[in-house]
Each structure stands twice: as structure tokens, then as C-alpha cells.
Amino acid sequence: MFDLIIKGGRVVDGSGRAGYAADVAIDGDAIVALGALGTNARTVVDAAGRVVAPGFIDPHTHFDVQVLWDGAARPAIEHGITSIVPGNCSLSLAPLKAADRRALVGMFQQIEELPPAAFTEAFEWSWERFGGYVDALKRNLAINVAPLVGHSVIRLWVMGADSQKRSARPDEIAAMQNLLRECLDAGAVGLSTSFVDVDENLRPVPSRFAYRAELDGLAKVLGEYGRMLQVVPEFYATDLTIARIDQLAELSLKYGIPTTFSPLFDSAATPDNVPRTMARVEEQFARGARVWPQVQTRPIDISFSFEHPSLYFARFPSWYRVMRLSRAERIAALEDAATIERMIGETGADGGRAFMGKLVVRGGEGAPDALAGRTLESIADERGEGVAQCLINVSLENDLRVPFLAANVGHQDASRVGPLLAHPLVHVGASDGGAHVTSFATYGDTGFLFSRYVRETHHLSLESAVKKITSDTAQIWGLPRRGLLQKGYAADVVVFDADRIARGAEHATFDMPGRGMRYVRDAIGVDTVVVNGAIAYRNGAYTQSRSGSICT
Amino acid sequence: MIAAVAIGAGHDGQADLIVTLRFDNGRTSHVTLDTDAGLRLMRNCKAKDISELVGHSWHGILEGMTCSI
Numbered sequence: 195m196f197d198l199i200i201k202g203g204r205v206v207d208g209s210g211r212a213g214y215a216a217d218v219a220i221d222g223d224a225i226v227a228l229g230a231l232g233t234n235a236r237t238v239v240d241a242a243g244r245v246v247a248p249g250f251i252d253p254h255t256h257f258d259v260q261v262l263w264d265g266a267a268r269p270a271i272e273h274g275i276t277s278i279v280p281g282n283c284s285l286s287l288a289p290l291k292a293a294d295r296r297a298l299v300g301m302f303q304q305i306e307e308l309p310p311a312a313f314t315e316a317f318e319w320s321w322e323r324f325g326g327y328v329d330a331l332k333r334n335l336a337i338n339v340a341p342l343v344g345h346s347v348i349r350l351w352v353m354g355a356d357s358q359k360r361s362a363r364p365d366e367i368a369a370m371q372n373l374l375r376e377c378l379d380a381g382a383v384g385l386s387t388s389f390v391d392v393d394e395n396l397r398p399v400p401s402r403f404a405y406r407a408e409l410d411g412l413a414k415v416l417g418e419y420g421r422m423l424q425v426v427p428e429f430y431a432t433d434l435t436i437a438r439i440d441q442l443a444e445l446s447l448k449y450g451i452p453t454t455f456s457p458l459f460d461s462a463a464t465p466d467n468v469p470r471t472m473a474r475v476e477e478q479f480a481r482g483a484r485v486w487p488q489v490q491t492r493p494i495d496i497s498f499s500f501e502h503p504s505l506y507f508a509r510f511p512s513w514y515r516v517m518r519l520s521r522a523e524r525i526a527a528l529e530d531a532a533t534i535e536r537m538i539g540e541t542g543a544d545g546g547r548a549f550m551g552k553l554v555v556r557g558g559e560g561a562p563d564a565l566a567g568r569t570l571e572s573i574a575d576e577r578g579e580g581v582a583q584c585l586i587n588v589s590l591e592n593d594l595r596v597p598f599l600a601a602n603v604g605h606q607d608a609s610r611v612g613p614l615l616a617h618p619l620v621h622v623g624a625s626d627g628g629a630h631v632t633s634f635a636t637y638g639d640t641g642f643l644f645s646r647y648v649r650e651t652h653h654l655s656l657e658s659a660v661k662k663i664t665s666d667t668a669q670i671w672g673l674p675r676r677g678l679l680q681k682g683y684a685a686d687v688v689v690f691d692a693d694r695i696a697r698g699a700e701h702a703t704f705d706m707p708g709r710g711m712r713y714v715r716d717a718i719g720v721d722t723v724v725v726n727g728a729i730a731y732r733n734g735a736y737t738q739s740r741s742g743s744i745c746t
Numbered sequence: 747m748i749a750a751v752a753i754g755a756g757h758d759g760q761a762d763l764i765v766t767l768r769f770d771n772g773r774t775s776h777v778t779l780d781t782d783a784g785l786r787l788m789r790n791c792k793a794k795d796i797s798e799l800v801g802h803s804w805h806g807i808l809e810g811m812t813c814s815i
Contacts, residue, residue, distance in 0.1 A: 430778035463764040494755040506761035604755030
């Protein structure tokens with residue numbers, strides 16, 4: 195008798211081969227058989243009419259903190275994700291001396307936008323070393339975790355406040371190397387670094403003060419373990435990104451390590467960015483280097499409110515001037531008839547309908563529920579106002595806190611993004627799961643891959659899409675026994691409806707510690723998710739399973 | 747010098763400034779500035795809107811980026 199049989203589904207095993215009819219049998223935490231297996235099991239999951247695939251792997255997340263109080267990294271599991279990589283962009287929760295926690299929290303909050311209570315109430319911060327963090331994770335995991343260790347915290351440990359002031363001396367580099375070895379021994383899947391990120395005071399994070407010798411020394415240690423180097427390059431400039439690709443390629447070749455960089459995304463405003471970047475990636479792979487560009491599936495939205503200055507209106511002088519005023523002055527200006535007349539006039543003869551009519555009022559703390567999810571033009575029509583006037587009025591009526599969204603304004607052209615995602619050297623990832631929580635939802639990218647690029651545009655077959663987010667990811671990162679539905683592999687399985695799987699609409703929820711708000715997306719078309727042999731999610735509900743592991 | 751400026755979608759969900767630079771040799775390139783860097787650039791150039799950035803030196807971008815990105 196098996197522990198679990200997933201019966202009657204179409205197995206898409208992650209290898210890229212065509213799907214086939216088979217049952218999947220699981221004993222303990224492993225897949226033990228595939229084929230026509232009957233029903234002799236303690237639990238049988240009916241998968242008739244469904245796809246049975248390896249659990250999806252999300253290689254770029256910032257769930258470092260959340261996963262301490264929410265071992266399922268909600269809503270990751272319901273989207274079919276069974277393994278996550280936190281610790282990206284040079285930041286991890288260990289190693290970190292107790293005295294440096296405040297500094298790190300500032301950096302994390304800049305990226306993740308978690309409420310302060312997330313760091314003070316939701317978990318007991320009992321560790322300093324990486325092994326202590328891993329032990330804390332293990333107590334509550336429903337999802338598998340392959341944690342990166344952050345270059346910035348390694349630097350902070352060794353150099354203290356000087357980590358954000360200067361380059362490292364040779365003895366300090368040696369100390370960082372030893373500390374990295376300790377982290378890798380404790381379960382780190384690699385090292386992350388950033389050439390871009392800032393702390394809450396807009397100071398560059400520690401990793402940005404490293405000279406080449408320091409990164410070279412750390413890459414040497416990664417080479418001893420064959421582990422990953424993850425990098426945030428200067429993605430705002432193509433030439434600098436290409437220079438980083440070359441630097442990563444040299445480290446990859448010199449030390450035999452995989453490297454990955456993110457983000458890489460398409461924009462109509464910089465149409466040559468992706469082609470030039472990918473051309474250099476191809477050149478470096480041809481030399482034998484491994485420099486994997488991570489590309490997200492979801493389009494990019496722009497969000498803003500009158501609460502904070504935004505460049506969204508910088509094309510209109512009156513709007514830009516008002517945005518830069520103090521809060522009190524801003525409100526006064528928005529109540530001044532002459533100012534309003536100038537502002538509306540700049541948006542065109544249609545009162546702003548063409549430019550901002552499709553803006554959507556987002557949910558959350560600042561918007562009335564009755565407006566959330568609606569377009570500005572529909573609200574304006576209902577109120578009998580012009581669109582620009584309506585935007586101003588709705589903002590004023592709600593203390594300037596109403597968030598607006600310009601949806602799908604970047605990385606949205608399927609004719610460009612589809613072939614990019616299908617490119618054999620593109621690593622599908624960069625979800626940023628668990629980060630930017632009050633700005634936009636970083637969940638559901640896997641569902642979107644299937645709904646948009648498999649079903650709608652056919653840029654990927656179902657099998658190749660599954661491969662991209664399972665076995666490809668496991669191989670790139672060197673995750674043992676993950677990413678394939680094969681005998682002997684870890685029993686991470688997702689059962690989904692290939693005709694329905696998608697991401698739900700973005701909505702606000704208040705499930706952060708201290709009732710903090712975040713934007714999420716629910717899953718559509720995912721029936722069952724199994725993590726290491728235990729059902730973690732089924733028919734719309736999470737179970738109490740805690741079968742997650744450190745999967746490095 | 748700055749040859750053109752557009753507003754685009756940033757990785758972090760904010761509006762970014764996408765600046766096209768033209769160099770003395772005639773070649774062009776793009777640089778994307780986030781909210782902090784973009785606002786600083788506009789302040790430094792005393793621009794009333796993004797169109798007034800055109801013609802300014804690219805050194806203004808470096809100054810804008812000092813405390814951001």
C-alpha cells in the first residue's frame with residue numbers, strides 16, 4: 195500500500211517530453227512509482243482531466259521574513275509553488291549580529307515594504323549565524339526553501355558600519371570567505387549581491403561598496419561548493435548590464451559556478467535592451483559560461499497616488515508642480531479653481547479621458563471599497579465629471595490616499611515577451627514574491643505563464659512551460675531530487691486544470707502582522723499541491739501540513 | 747546630452763524616467779531613472795516638465811543618481 199496515489203491524470207513530468215496518462219504513487223517524501231497503479235493507497239487524489247506536474251520552483255523571492263510566521267509563504271503554494279529561493283538582492287536574515295538588526299530591517303523594509311510589526315511581533319529573532327536561521331525556518335515550513343545568503347549582511351558582519359563606507363581589506367575579504375563557507379555548510383544555496391539597491395535612507399547597500407577583488411574572493415568560495423551567484427546588475431542601463439554579464443561570465447568560467455541576474459524586462463521605451471542583453475548572454479554561454487538572465491512573466495504596472503510624488507505626471511507642468519508641494523500645500527492647490535483648471539487643461543481637450551480614463555482605482559487602505567477595481571472613466575461617468583477632475587476629486591475626498599494603477603504598461607507586448615520566455619537561455623523567475631507588498635502583487639506569475647503564453651499566444655507548449663519552472667530551475671540551481679516527476683525524486687507535485695490555470699485579480703488583504711496590508715492574487719485552476727509527499731493545499735484550502743524542508 | 751525623455755514602467759511599480767542620451771560621436775543610449783533619481787534630475791535641471799530636460803548635460807543624470815538607484 196502506498197501513502198498517496200494521484201490517479202488518472204496527465205503526467206507532464208518536467209522533462210519537456212509529451213504528457214502521458216499515468217498514476218503517481220508516493221511513499222513518505224518520495225515518488226516511488228508511475229504507471230497504472232490502482233487505488234491501493236492510504237489517500238487517493240482523483241486527477242482525472244487534470245495535469246499532474248512537478249511542483250513549481252520560484253527562484254527569486256524575498257519571503258525571508260514571512261516564511262518565519264507563515265511556513266506556506268501564502269499565497270505561493272496555492273499557485274503550485276513548492277520551493278522558493280529567498281535571500282536575493284544581497285539581503286538575508288543571517289548571518290547578522292543582534293546589534294545590526296535595526297540596520298538590516300531598514301534595508302528589508304525598503305525592498306519588501308513589510309510593516310514594522312513583521313520584525314518585532316511575528317517571530318522570535320533568536321539567531322545570529324546562518325545555521326540558526328535555517329533551524330528557525332525548519333520549525334514551521336510547509337514549503338521548501340533554498341535560501342541564499344546575502345553579500346550585504348556578510349559584509350555587515352565583518353566590517354560593521356564601514357560596510358557602507360569603503361572597500362574591504364584583504365583580511366576582511368578572508369573573513370567574508372570563511373563566513374560564506376560557514377553559510378554554505380549550513381544550507382545556503384549560494385550568494386546574492388546587488389549593484390543597485392539602497393537602504394531606507396537611500397544609501398547604497400553594503401554590497402555596492404565591494405571592489406572586484408572582494409566579489410572574486412567570494413566567487414572562489416562558491417566554486418568550492420559549485421553554488422550560485424545571484425546578482426542585481428545596473429538594469430537601468432543596457433551597457434552597464436552587458437558589462438556585468440561579462441564580469442559574471444569571467445567568474446563563472448574561472449570558478450565553475452552558475453550565475454544569474456535579474457531583472458531583465460522588455461519596454462517599448464528601450465526596445466534594444468533585451469536584444470542586446472540576450473546577444474551578450476548567448477555569446478557568453480557559447481564560451482562555456484553560465485549567466486542566466488531571469489525574466490518575469492507578468493507585465494509591469496505603474497501605481498501612484500497624490501500622497502507621494504510620482505513621475506507619472508511629470509509630462510504635465512501643473513501636475514508636476516502640485517506633486518512637489520508639501521502635503522498641506524498640495525491639498526490647497528487641488529482645491530484651488532485656477533490650479534485645477536490649468537491641470538485639467540494640460541490633459542487634453544477630452545478632460546483627460548484618453549490619458550487617464552483606463553486608470554484603475556486600487557483597493558487597500560486608501561480607497562473606498564465601492565471604487566476599488568473600477569476604471570476612472572466609469573467612476574467619472576457615474577459622477578458626471580471629467581476624468582481628470584474625477585481623479586482630483588476622488589483623491590481629495592479620501593485624504594489623497596487613493597492608489598491608482600496604470601496596468602500593463604511595461605513588459606506587456608506578447609510578441610516580444612513570449613519568444614523571450616521561450617528562449618532556451620532564459621530562466622523564468624524574478625517574481626520578487628514577498629517583496630513590494632504594498633505596491634503590487636508578486637504572486638501568480640506561474641499561472642500567468644500558462645494562461646497568457648501557453649493558452650493565449652502559444653509561445654510555449656504546456657510541457658515546455660512546465661519544464662521552464664521545474665526541472666530547468668532545479669538544474670540551474672543544483673537542487674537535488676527536485677523538478678521532475680520520476681521515481682526517486684522528491685514528491686513535490688501540483689495538480690491543475692490546464693484549461694483554467696491562471697492568476698486571479700489583484701486585491702488588497704490585511705494579513706500581515708499588525709493587520710498590515712499587502713496586495714495578493716489568488717490562484718485559479720490549481721486543485722492540489724503536494725510538498726514532500728504531504729498534501730499542503732487542496733480544493734481551495736491550505737492543510738496543516740508542515741512538510742517543507744531546506745531543499746539544498 | 748539628453749536627447750529625449752519618456753515615462754515608463756519601473757521594475758518596482760513606480761513611474762520611471764527613461765532618458766535617451768546622445769554622445770558627441772552621434773551614438774545614443776538609454777538610462778532609466780527611478781522616482782528619486784528622476785525627481786532629483788528634474789530639480790537639478792529646473793525642469794517644469796520632462797520636455798525641458800532635453801538639451802541638458804548627462805552630468806545632471808549622474809548627480810541625480812548619487813543618492814538613488
